[in-house]
Amino acid sequence: MALLEVNHLGIVFGGLHAVDKFSLKIEKGQLYGLIGPNGAGKTTIFNMLTGVYKPNEGEIILDGMNITGMHPEKISKAGIARTFQNIRLFNDMTVLDNVKVGLHNQVRYSTLSGILRLPSYHEKENIMRGKAMSLLKIFGLEDEAYQKASNLPYGKQRKLEIARALATNPKLLLLDEPAAGMNPNETAELAETIHFVRNQFGVAILLIEHDMSFVMELCEKIVVVDYGSIIAQGDAQTVRNDPRVIAAYLGGE
Amino acid sequence: MNLKNISRTTRQNLVTYAIVIVAFAVIQVMSAAGMLSNSLTGQLIPICSYIIMAVSLNLTVGVLGELSLGHAGFMSVGAFSSAFFSVAVGDALPTWLTMILALLIGTAVAGVFGILIGIPVLRLQGDYLAIVTLAFGEIIKNLLNAFYIGIDGSGLHISMKDANALNMDESGRVIIKGAQGITGVNRMSTFTIGFVLVLITLVIVLNLIHSRTGRAIMSIRDNRIAAESVGINVTKYKMIAFTISAALAGMAGALYAHSLATVVAKKFDYNTSILILVFVVVGGMGNIRGSVIAAAILTVLPELLRSFSDYRMLVYAIVLILMMLFKQSPQIRSFCASVWERLRFGRLQAFFDRKKAQNTKKGA
Numbered sequence: 163m164a165l166l167e168v169n170h171l172g173i174v175f176g177g178l179h180a181v182d183k184f185s186l187k188i189e190k191g192q193l194y195g196l197i198g199p200n201g202a203g204k205t206t207i208f209n210m211l212t213g214v215y216k217p218n219e220g221e222i223i224l225d226g227m228n229i230t231g232m233h234p235e236k237i238s239k240a241g242i243a244r245t246f247q248n249i250r251l252f253n254d255m256t257v258l259d260n261v262k263v264g265l266h267n268q269v270r271y272s273t274l275s276g277i278l279r280l281p282s283y284h285e286k287e288n289i290m291r292g293k294a295m296s297l298l299k300i301f302g303l304e305d306e307a308y309q310k311a312s313n314l315p316y317g318k319q320r321k322l323e324i325a326r327a328l329a330t331n332p333k334l335l336l337l338d339e340p341a342a343g344m345n346p347n348e349t350a351e352l353a354e355t356i357h358f359v360r361n362q363f364g365v366a367i368l369l370i371e372h373d374m375s376f377v378m379e380l381c382e383k384i385v386v387v388d389y390g391s392i393i394a395q396g397d398a399q400t401v402r403n404d405p406r407v408i409a410a411y412l413g414g415e
Numbered sequence: 416m417n418l419k420n421i422s423r424t425t426r427q428n429l430v431t432y433a434i435v436i437v438a439f440a441v442i443q444v445m446s447a448a449g450m451l452s453n454s455l456t457g458q459l460i461p462i463c464s465y466i467i468m469a470v471s472l473n474l475t476v477g478v479l480g481e482l483s484l485g486h487a488g489f490m491s492v493g494a495f496s497s498a499f500f501s502v503a504v505g506d507a508l509p510t511w512l513t514m515i516l517a518l519l520i521g522t523a524v525a526g527v528f529g530i531l532i533g534i535p536v537l538r539l540q541g542d543y544l545a546i547v548t549l550a551f552g553e554i555i556k557n558l559l560n561a562f563y564i565g566i567d568g569s570g571l572h573i574s575m576k577d578a579n580a581l582n583m584d585e586s587g588r589v590i591i592k593g594a595q596g597i598t599g600v601n602r603m604s605t606f607t608i609g610f611v612l613v614l615i616t617l618v619i620v621l622n623l624i625h626s627r628t629g630r631a632i633m634s635i636r637d638n639r640i641a642a643e644s645v646g647i648n649v650t651k652y653k654m655i656a657f658t659i660s661a662a663l664a665g666m667a668g669a670l671y672a673h674s675l676a677t678v679v680a681k682k683f684d685y686n687t688s689i690l691i692l693v694f695v696v697v698g699g700m701g702n703i704r705g706s707v708i709a710a711a712i713l714t715v716l717p718e719l720l721r722s723f724s725d726y727r728m729l730v731y732a733i734v735l736i737l738m739m740l741f742k743q744s745p746q747i748r749s750f751c752a753s754v755w756e757r758l759r760f761g762r763l764q765a766f767f768d769r770k771k772a773q774n775t776k777k778g779a
């Protein structure tokens with residue numbers, strides 16, 4: 163059984179079919195690319211998968227559980243984590259605390275033991291700090307752990323968002339344009355990190371990216387959408403040579 | 416690196432506790448030496464109440480990021496419920512026990528009101544909380560002004576007309592007398608009790624902020640959508656923050672009520688709510704130490720300035736502006752820091768060298 167199964171997903175915004183009959187199967191640990199011209203509906207698909215938007219049609223099955231239209235908080239608990247195209251960090255909190263918020267449902271203790279500083283507070287805070295620091299290390303952010311998140315440069319903010327998402331221990335990680343605003347060096351480094359994360363955590367990754375070479379090299383499978391509908395699906399080779407994809411990109415840009 | 420930075424937040428908190436403890440000790444000494452005026456001595460318990468009010472409101476406004484315009488309403492609820500209890504009990508219990516129970520009752524009743532207001536409002540997005548708390552403060556004030564509640568052998572009697580309408584037997588006592596409020600309150604509050612309650616409030620709020628729950632609350636303030644995306648139950652954590660905030664306001668109300676012989680509802684009106692909000696804004700959103708200092712200074716100031724009666728409000732306004740500037744401007748802050756350093760170590764030379772270096776840098 164596939165990890166994620168999406169069937170005929172659709173959403174309408176005031177008469178506009180932003181996404182129509184979108185179907186997708188992602189296996190455990192798979193690296194999947196979602197591409198398409200601007201306004202094709204990619205982010206909208208992410209928003210439906212994570213419960214930010216409720217789809218008008220279709221269903222989303224994660225690991226055998228129907229999560230269609232569930233609240234974002236519940237979907238996070240079910241095992242989908244994401245980053246945002248327009249970065250959404252907890253800006254006034256430290257880098258470390260951003261990741262600790264991601265660990266919220268992984269390492270728990272009660273409000274009362276927090277206020278009274280009971281032994282469980284110290285024990286669990288130590289575990290949290292260890293986990294958070296090792297995640298920050300993966301992204302080379304350990305030296306900035308005690309800085310305010312908003313003080314990080316853009317590229318590092320994107321990485322912090324991925325670290326925070328990974329902290330929720332997801333089965334499926336959705337990355338919305340993770341390489342946006344990065345230079346070629348940073349982009350290459352990011353591709354390596356994403357590979358590493360997949361191997362290390364066994365997490366499936368679905369990513370949106372406009373940088374074609376990035377997607378083609380990294381992803382095992384790619385789905386292409388245009389005007390809300392799938393126009394091609396398959397490995398990099400198939401997609402690259404698909405006439406509809408070529409037309410969409412030549413016409414779209 | 417790790418240890419040093421962890422102790423940095425701990426150190427910040429310790430400084431806050433130290434400021435409060437030292438201030439308490441100094442005031443005790445001054446008071447023993449007869450250096451405090453009567454009017455200032457009379458302000459000591461209100462100062463403690465206002466500090467608790469400001470710190471607890473900061474939890475809602477600065478830490479949770481929701482606007483509340485009726486914080487005095489929770490204070491009022493705490494004041495009335497606790498005073499009602501202590502007057503009803505009379506001297507049936509030892510004073511210390513009555514005081515502790517009164518404080519607990521004031522805290523709990525205000526907390527329950529916090530939950531009742533929070534449940535419908537905090538699931539909504541937008542500034543509904545501001546509107547509803549504003550209405551709550553006014554409604555509570557008007558209701559308490561209208562209520563007559565008495566107690567006799569057969570139990571509680573409630574009326575909204577007058578004391579005679581209570582229909583009590585001869586053992587009956589009227590406790591809440593409409594606009595006259597509750598009279599004959601035992602003035603059990605002391606400055607020491609106030610000081611201990613301030614410390615308790617600080618421990619609760621500071622420990623909360625630096626815990627898993629506090630981080631969840633601040634994440635909602637910083638970015639609700641991102642908080643949901645990592646599995647934070649937004650409504651739950653808003654409720655926790657708002658309820659603790661309301662309960663602490665109730666505790667402040669109970670403390671305040673037992674420093675007065677008469678508790679009347681109009682003391683806890685819209686102006687009081689705004690005054691507390693001013694303390695929070697001046698002290699800095701989310702800055703707990705700032706709330707303590709702002710509440711203390713801005714409560715004492717009008718009293719200290721009584722002798723300049725004509726210029727009183729002018730000076731008050733100037734101090735407000737200076738405090739805002741101090742809080743916001745990094746230049747003023749670093750200037751004050753360097754002046755402080757100069758006073759402390761006499762490093763006059765180092766100070767001027769640094770100034771010169773800065774000036775040449777500016778010129779370049």
Ligand SMILES: Nc1ncnc2c1ncn2[C@@H]1O[C@H](COP(=O)(O)OP(=O)(O)OP(=O)(O)O)[C@@H](O)[C@H]1O
Nearest residue numbers: 175176180198199200201202203204205206207247
């Ligand atoms: N909340 C909304 N209300 C109305 N229309 C929306 C809403 N969200 C998205 N849309 C529309 O849906 C379409 C798809 O938008 P979406 O953001 O999913 O595109 P995208 O593929 O992510 O584009 P880009 O590459 O520019 O990020 C666009 O026409 C957009 O205007």
Ligand SMILES: [Mg+2]
Nearest residue numbers: 204205206247
């Ligand atoms: Mg997009």
